[in-house]
Amino acid sequence: MAYKITDSCVACGSCIDECPVGAISEGDIYVIDADACVGCGTCVGACPNEAIVED
Numbered sequence: 001m002a003y004k005i006t007d008s009c010v011a012c013g014s015c016i017d018e019c020p021v022g023a024i025s026e027g028d029i030y031v032i033d034a035d036a037c038v039g040c041g042t043c044v045g046a047c048p049n050e051a052i053v054e055d
Helices: 042-046
Strands: 003-005 052-054
Touching: 042 052
Parallel strands: none
Antiparallel strands: 003 052
């Protein structure tokens, strides 16, 4: 199951280094590449704003 980043993202960078497959890219808000995401959920725990949810 892939995850997505909601508008609650403040682009703090907490999730980027936690993703083991590099599926998260930077921008005004961060974006998870659904095709690259392996559904491990590591990014969810790293996000201080709870901006990452199941897609």
